[in-house]
Amino acid sequence: MAGKKLTVVISQQQGKNPVQRHLEEEIAVQLLGDPDIDVSLVPHLYDLSRDHTGTMFLQSVPGNLLVLSWLFSRAARWILDRNGIKGQEGISLLNPEEEDTDAPPATNGIGSWDVPKRKLYCIDLRDHQQAKTYLEEIRRIARENTVQTFDLMGLIQSSPQRAKLQKYVEPEKLLKAAEAPANPETDEQVKRRWYPVIDYSRCTNCMECIDFCLFGVYGLDGADRILVEQQDNCKKGCPACSRVCPENAIMFPGHKTAAIAGAEGEVAGLKIDLSRLFGAPNALEMAAMERDTELVADGREAVGMSVGIPKRQASKPTQRDNLDDLMDGLDQLDM
């Protein structure tokens, strides 16, 4: 057994923004010599496939885990959950919504399952510009971390995993490799992906998404729970089913609208209901149009509102929100 250690994993940006790269590196370098922390870097979480060594590494972390990513923390948490990387939700003081005690409570979603006792913290790297802010919070969390962890290399000692995962335990090498040109023979390729992510704290397993999606993305697990089974069947750029989910449980972390990308406390449907003020389609009509666009692009027949449209949402009252929602609604309409 090793001492009490917090594993910090930095999920890197998708592009080559030098400011973002600098922030990632500064945090990693500052944490390297910290005796209470193991630090590593992986490619962008959303793009990792289940068999990528970055995913395998995350799965192999046995103790408390803190993940920094360029994603809303809610989206990061449920991306990790879908890949079997679970934990009790750790509270970070950097997540503004978690300081807000007036925030609406979680709904009666089915929740995650087989969640271990360790803590899982997800922090959005877009919230602050200074590495110092993140470092202070990471060290605060590391100090309150009381879980006895196993030595990581000891745990993954057995080959062939050890050789594959070694690089994540030596982040100095990763940092150097990031500066060098890509080597297609040795570097694991990560391509940009687009697929829905389910927030099971909200999902009630109503199955409306599986009825709506005509592209075979959704499926059921052994306990008849909804899951995103064929992620890469989803149509790039289309967020149609997020508008159909009555619990606003479906996120598309790469979408430009914060509510759809996983912003905490916002409701995707509100933006679209606002669009009604301008005579534009409501959420369900828009979802059907987006789905038709993809069906036609695939050489199939458009089905409009005739298939998989949840009836019970049609009578949902239109809600109004604050100026931010109005601006997002306008943004949605490209006005």
Ligand code: SF4
């Ligand atoms: S529509 Fe939403 S609440 Fe219903 S099963 Fe799908 S994700 Fe869950």
Ligand code: SF4
């Ligand atoms: S966005 Fe479209 S293709 Fe992708 S899961 Fe939703 S309904 Fe299916």
